[in-house]
Amino acid sequence: MMRKPMRVDDILNNDVWDVDYEPHIRVDTTKCRECEEKPCLLLCPAQCYTLAGDEVLFSYEGCLECGTCRLICPHDAVSWDYPVSGRGIHYRFS
Amino acid sequence: MLKMVVGIKWVPNTTSVNIDPKTGTLIREGIPSVVNPHDLEAVEMALRLKDEYGGKVTVITMSPPSAIAGLEHVLGMGADEAILVSDRAFAGADTLATSYVLAKVIERLDYDLIIFGQETIDSSTAHVGAQVASWLDLPYVYYVTHAELRDRKLVVRRSLENAHETYELELPALISVAMHTLHPRRVKVSNKLRVKLENPIKTWSNQVLGLDPECIGLRGSPTALSKIEMVPKVPRKNEVFRGDAREAAKWLLEKLMEEGLLKLG
Amino acid sequence: MKEVGYKFDVIVVGAGPAGSAAAYTLAKKGFKVLLVERGRVPGSKNVFGGRVYADPLRDVFDGFDEAPIHRWVTKERISLVNGEAMTSFEFHERKRTSFTTYLTELACWMARKVEEAGGTVLTEITVDELVVEDGKVTGIRVGDEKVSSDVVIDAEGINRLLLERAGLVPKLEVRYAGLGVKEVIKLSKKEIEDLFGLDEDEGLAWLMMGDVTGGLPGGAFLYTNRDSVSVGLVVMLGEAVKEVREHISRYVEALRLHPLLERYFRNGRIMEYSAHLVPEYTWPSLPHRLYADGLLVAGDAAGLLLNLGYNFRGVDYAAYSGYLAAKAVEKAHEMGGMTSENLSVYERMLEESFIMKQLRKFRNAPKMRENGRLYTTYPEVVNSVMDQLFHSPYEIPKVMEAFKRAKDGKIGWLDLVRDLLEVVRSV
Numbered sequence: 001m002m003r004k005p006m007r008v009d010d011i012l013n014n015d016v017w018d019v020d021y022e023p024h025i026r027v028d029t030t031k032c033r034e035c036e037e038k039p040c041l042l043l044c045p046a047q048c049y050t051l052a053g054d055e056v057l058f059s060y061e062g063c064l065e066c067g068t069c070r071l072i073c074p075h076d077a078v079s080w081d082y083p084v085s086g087r088g089i090h091y092r093f094s
Numbered sequence: 095m096l097k098m099v100v101g102i103k104w105v106p107n108t109t110s111v112n113i114d115p116k117t118g119t120l121i122r123e124g125i126p127s128v129v130n131p132h133d134l135e136a137v138e139m140a141l142r143l144k145d146e147y148g149g150k151v152t153v154i155t156m157s158p159p160s161a162i163a164g165l166e167h168v169l170g171m172g173a174d175e176a177i178l179v180s181d182r183a184f185a186g187a188d189t190l191a192t193s194y195v196l197a198k199v200i201e202r203l204d205y206d207l208i209i210f211g212q213e214t215i216d217s218s219t220a221h222v223g224a225q226v227a228s229w230l231d232l233p234y235v236y237y238v239t240h241a242e243l244r245d246r247k248l249v250v251r252r253s254l255e256n257a258h259e260t261y262e263l264e265l266p267a268l269i270s271v272a273m274h275t276l277h278p279r280r281v282k283v284s285n286k287l288r289v290k291l292e293n294p295i296k297t298w299s300n301q302v303l304g305l306d307p308e309c310i311g312l313r314g315s316p317t318a319l320s321k322i323e324m325v326p327k328v329p330r331k332n333e334v335f336r337g338d339a340r341e342a343a344k345w346l347l348e349k350l351m352e353e354g355l356l357k358l359g
Numbered sequence: 360m361k362e363v364g365y366k367f368d369v370i371v372v373g374a375g376p377a378g379s380a381a382a383y384t385l386a387k388k389g390f391k392v393l394l395v396e397r398g399r400v401p402g403s404k405n406v407f408g409g410r411v412y413a414d415p416l417r418d419v420f421d422g423f424d425e426a427p428i429h430r431w432v433t434k435e436r437i438s439l440v441n442g443e444a445m446t447s448f449e450f451h452e453r454k455r456t457s458f459t460t461y462l463t464e465l466a467c468w469m470a471r472k473v474e475e476a477g478g479t480v481l482t483e484i485t486v487d488e489l490v491v492e493d494g495k496v497t498g499i500r501v502g503d504e505k506v507s508s509d510v511v512i513d514a515e516g517i518n519r520l521l522l523e524r525a526g527l528v529p530k531l532e533v534r535y536a537g538l539g540v541k542e543v544i545k546l547s548k549k550e551i552e553d554l555f556g557l558d559e560d561e562g563l564a565w566l567m568m569g570d571v572t573g574g575l576p577g578g579a580f581l582y583t584n585r586d587s588v589s590v591g592l593v594v595m596l597g598e599a600v601k602e603v604r605e606h607i608s609r610y611v612e613a614l615r616l617h618p619l620l621e622r623y624f625r626n627g628r629i630m631e632y633s634a635h636l637v638p639e640y641t642w643p644s645l646p647h648r649l650y651a652d653g654l655l656v657a658g659d660a661a662g663l664l665l666n667l668g669y670n671f672r673g674v675d676y677a678a679y680s681g682y683l684a685a686k687a688v689e690k691a692h693e694m695g696g697m698t699s700e701n702l703s704v705y706e707r708m709l710e711e712s713f714i715m716k717q718l719r720k721f722r723n724a725p726k727m728r729e730n731g732r733l734y735t736t737y738p739e740v741v742n743s744v745m746d747q748l749f750h751s752p753y754e755i756p757k758v759m760e761a762f763k764r765a766k767d768g769k770i771g772w773l774d775l776v777r778d779l780l781e782v783v784r785s786v
Contacts, residue, residue: 001544001627005612011542011632016107018128018399021277042603043596045540045634053338065404066634067518071533072600081520085281086167086399086483090107091463092124093543093587094406094633114628124630126399163400170483283395283501284363286481291365 008047012062020087023060024080025069031077032056039072064089096149096243098140099205101196101226102133102168104161105216129164132211134278135271137168139241140209141279147243150174152203156184156195162295169289170281181299186312193225194309199298200230207248208268212237223270233263237272360490360505367393367479369688370499370508371681372486372521374401376462376674377658378514379469380419380681381688386478388689393506394473395499397485402466404516406635408539408671409582409589410564411465412457415675415713419682420472427464429585430562431455434555437669439738440569440579443618446741459562459582459589461543462674469678489513489525489654496525496653510653510697512684514677517636517659527651534597537577537637537666540611541591544627548586554623555583566669569738571617573610575599576734578668581623587630588623590615593637593666595728608632637673638662639725649709650702655684663709665717667786668728676714683708727785732770732778740765 027049032038038056040049046062049069065088070080082088107128112121140151153168155161156179165176179199187195200208208230210223220236227234240251248263253272263269288294300310307313333349335342350356371382374396382394398404410432417423433454438447470480488500489511498507515521517536522528546554555563567579577594591611599607611632615624638659649656657663658677665672687705694701709715727733743765747756756764766775 001624001629003616003621003625005609005616006629008606008608011608011612011629013112014629014631015633016126017109018107019109037600039600039603042606043538043599045538045607045632047606047608053336064632064634066538067636068538068596068634070518071531071536071596071636080518082397082485084397084483084485085170085278086397086403088404090126090399090403091406091631091633092126092403093461093584093631094463094541094589094635126403167483280502281483283481283484283504283506284361286484287363287365287393287479287506290479290481 012046015062015064016090016092017061018087018090019061020083020085024083024088025058025060025063026079027056027058028077028079029056029058031075035075035077037074039074040069040078043072044069096143096147096207097203097205098143098149098151098207098209099200099203100133100136100140100151100153100168100173100209101222102137102153102155102164102211103130103214103216104128104155104157104164105130105214108215127160127164129167130211130214130216132213132215132271132273134168134171134211135273135276136209136211137171137173138276138278139238139271140207141172142276143207143241143243144172149206152177152205154179154196154199156180156187156192159297165295166286166289167281169294170286171279172282172285175294175296178295178297179303180297181301183300183307183311186315187310188315188317189219189221189225190316191310191314193222193229194314195303195305196222197226197229198303198305200226206265208232208266210268210270212270212273220270223268227268230268233267234269235261235263235267236270238269239272239275241269360500360503362505362507365506367391367506367508369393369510369512370395370506371512371514372499373514373516373658373660374398374470374473374480374482375405375466375514375516375658375677376469377660377677377681377684378512379466379473380678381512381514381657381685382473382478382480383420383469383476384682384685385688386473386476388685389477390688390692392473392478393508394470394478394480395484395486395501396470396480396482398482400467400482401470401480402463405462405466406539406541406633407462407674408541408580408591408593409459409584410457410671411460412672412675413455415679419678420469422472426468427460428458429460430458430557430583431560432457432459432564433561434557434563436563436565438565438567438569439741440567440571440617440619441735441738441742442570444742444746445567445569445619446738446745453561457564459564459584461584465674486515486521489521491525494652496651510655510688510691510702512681512688513654513656513660514658514681515660517638519660522656522660527654532597533600534595535639535662536596537593537639538596538599538607538634539591539593539637540607540634541580541589541632542611542615542629543584543587543589543631543633544615544624545587545630546624546627550626551583551586551588557583568668569734571614572734573604573613574734575602575610576729576731579614581620588627590620590624593671595639596636598729637666638664639666648706650687650699650705652699652702653697655687655702655705657681657684663714663718665721665724666728667721667724668733669786672717679712679714680709683712721786723781723785727781730778730781732774736770737778740769
C-alpha cells in the first residue's frame with residue numbers, strides 16, 4: 001500500500017455512492033465570504049468544501065453524510081438534509 | 095390509457111469499481127448493485143405518460159433474484175407491477191439471448207408501448223431495445239427526449255447532436271430514452287408499503303415461458319469475448335493555473351492551441 | 360399531505376441498532392410496527408468504531424448467536440504514544456464479552472430479525488418531518504404523504520434533524536459532538552492473526568492516546584475484524600474546530616503511516632473510508648426530554664453513548680435504549696395510551712438500567728478528556744521514563760529519578776496530583 005499520505009480523493013475512491021439527483025445540502029456561499037475561520041475546509045472528512053480563489057466551493061457528490069459541516073459552520077450557512085430514495089453514501093464495511 | 099412495459103437491468107454500481115493494485119483485477123467484493131440509472135429514466139418517462147394519460151406500467155427484468163430490490167425501487171417510484179424473469183437456464187446470456195427472452199415475456203403481456211433506457215452502465219451496448227423491437231417487429235425510435243399522445247399516436251422527439259427530430263408512431267411501438275434527460279422521481283412511502291404488504295412482484299421462470307434451451311442462456315448466445323486488454327495509461331501533462339476565471343480561460347485557450355488541439359477557424 | 364392507506368401502532372424511524380431493537384421487541388409482542396430506514400439497505404448509513412458488547416444485545420434479540428460476529432475481543436491494548444515511542448498495557452483473557460464486526464452487517468441482521476418477528480421494514484425512505492397535531496406526534500411525513508401511528512420511536516441518529524424540525528431540541532452544540540473518521544484496511548485472515556498474535560476467532564481492541572491524533576484532543580483506535588482492520592480516530596469537535604491544522608483525512612493517514620503502526624497495514628489496501636459524529640458529554644447535559652405525547656427518543660438521537668477514553672459503548676447502549684423504549688410503549692399501551700405521562704415510564708426505565716447508571720457514574724469523563732495534558736504531557740513523560748530505564752546501559756536510573764527527570768519542566772507536582780485525582784474521580 002501507499003507509503004505516503006494519500007489524497008483524500010484517492011481514499012474516497014474506495015467508497016460507494018449512488019449520487020442523488022438534487023443536492024441534499026445547500027450552502028449560502030455569500031456568508032462564506034464574511035467567514036474568517038472556514039473550519040469546513042479542514043473538517044469535512046470528504047473535503048466537499050474547497051477554495052477556488054477566495055470563494056468556497058461546495059460539492060455534495062462525495063458527502064459521507066456525517067453532519068459535521070452543519071454543526072461547525074460559524075455562520076449557519078449550511079442547510080442540511082439527507083439524500084432521498086436510498087441515494088448517497090452506501091457503507092459496506094463500517 | 096396507455097399500457098406500458100419498461101425493461102430494466104440490475105447492474106453493479108460501476109461508479110465505484112476499483113482495481114486491486116496487487117492483482118490488477120476488478121475488486122468485486124461488496125460492490126452493491128443498482129438499477130441501471132438510464133433505465134430509471136425509462137421508468138420516469140413511463141410514469142410521466144401515465145400521469146398525463148392514465149394507464150399501467152409493468153417493469154420487467156431478467157436477472158438473479160437479488161434484482162427484487164431493484165424492482166422494489168421502481169415500484170416505489172410508482173410502477174404498477176413487476177416481473178422478475180429468472181432461471182438458471184437464462185444465465186450467461188448475451189444481448190441477443192436476453193432480448194429474445196424479454197421479447198417472449200412481453201409477447202405474453204398486453205401493451206401499447208415498450209420503453210428501455212439508452213444503454214447500461216456495465217456494458218454500454220445499447221443493443222437490447224433495438225433487438226426486442228426486431229423480435230416483436232415494432233417501430234423503434236431511440237434517443238427519445240420527450241413523448242406525448244396525439245390521437246392514439248405517440249409523438250416523440252429525438253435529440254441528435256445538431257437536430258431535433260419528431261416522429262409520429264403507430265402503437266404498439268418501442269422507444270429508448272436518451273440518457274441524462276429525466277430526473278427519476280422520489281420513492282414514495284405509500285408505494286413502498288404496497289410492495290411490502292401486497293407483493294406485486296411475479297417471478298417467471300422458463301417453466302412459465304417454455305423457451306427452447308438452444309435460444310436462451312449461454313447456448314443461445316453467439317457473442318464470444320475473445321480478449322480483454324488494459325488500455326495503457328497515457329502520461330498526462332499537469333499544469334495548474336491560479337488566478338481569475340477570465341485570465342484562466344485565455345490561458346487555457348492558448349495552451350490548447352499550442353498543443354494543436356484547437357484551431358481558430 | 361395525503362394520508363396513506365395503512366395505519367400502524369408504532370412507527371420507528373431509523374434501522375440502526377436502536378430502531379431495530381425497538382421494532383423487533385414490539386413486533387414480537389404483536390404490535391403492528393413500521394420501521395423506516397433512509398439507506399438502500401439497513402446499515403448502509405451506519406458507522407461505529409469496531410467493537411460491540413454482546414450481553415445487552417443477547418438480552419434484546421433471540422438467536423443472537425447467529426449474528427455476524429467477526430472476532431471475540433480477547434486482547435485489550437492501551438498505548439501512550441509520543442513521537443516514535445509507545446508504551447502499552449495489554450490485557451489478554453479468553454472471554455467472550457465483546458466482539459468486532461461491521462455495523463453495516465450487524466444492522467442488516469437486526470433488521471432481518473424485525474421482519475422475521477412480523478414487523479414491516481421499508482428502506483429508501485427519508486422521513487422529512489414528525490407530524491405534530493395539537494401537541495401530539497401522530498405520525499411521519501415523507502414527501503407529500505403522511506403515515507399515522509399511535510406512537511413514533513425516533514432513532515434517527517445523532518443529527519436528529521426531525522427532533523430539531525419539530526422544535527423539540529436545539530441544534531446539537533459542537534462541544535457535545537465528537538467526529539470519528541476511520542479507514543477499513545483489507546488484510547488476510549492469517550496476516551491479522553500473525554501480526555497481532557491472535558487465534559482464529561480472537562480479536563484485538565487497541566486504543567491509543569497521545570500525539571497519534573496530531574495534537575487534537577481525542578483518541579485513536581484499531582480493531583481487528585475477520586479479514587480487515589478498522590483504524591481511525593475520534594476527536595472532540597469543539598476543540599478540533601479551534602486546533603485543526605490540516606485536512607482531517609491527513610490525521611488518519613498520519614496514523615496509518617505512523618512509524619510504529621505502518622507495518623500492520625503495509626500489505627493491505629483501503630476498503631472503505633467513513634466518518635460519523637459521536638455524542639459526547641452526555642451526562643449531565645442530556646439535552647432534552649426523551650419522551651413527549653406520542654414520541655420516544657432512543658440511541659444516538661438521545662445522546663446515549665459512553666466514551667471513557669479507553670473504551671466506547673455505543674451500539675449496545677443504543678440497542679438497549681431501543682429495547683426499553685419498546686417496553687415503555689408496551690406499558691403505556693396497558694395504561695391506556697401513548698400520552699406523555701404514560702410514556703414517561705421510559706425515562707424511569709432508563710434511569711434504572713445500566714445505561715443511566717453508568718452514564719451518571721462516569722459523568723466527569725468527558726470533562727477529563729478535555730484536559731490537554733492527557734494527550735501531550737503524560738504520554739511524553741511515560742515514554743521518557745521507559746526510555747531512560749531501557750536505553751541507558753551505563754547509568755540505569757532509579758524509577759523515581761527517571762520520573763523526576765522526565766517530568767521536570769513539563770508539569771509541576773500540584774498539577775500532577777490534581778490530574779491524577781481527576782482521572783481517579785472520572786474513570
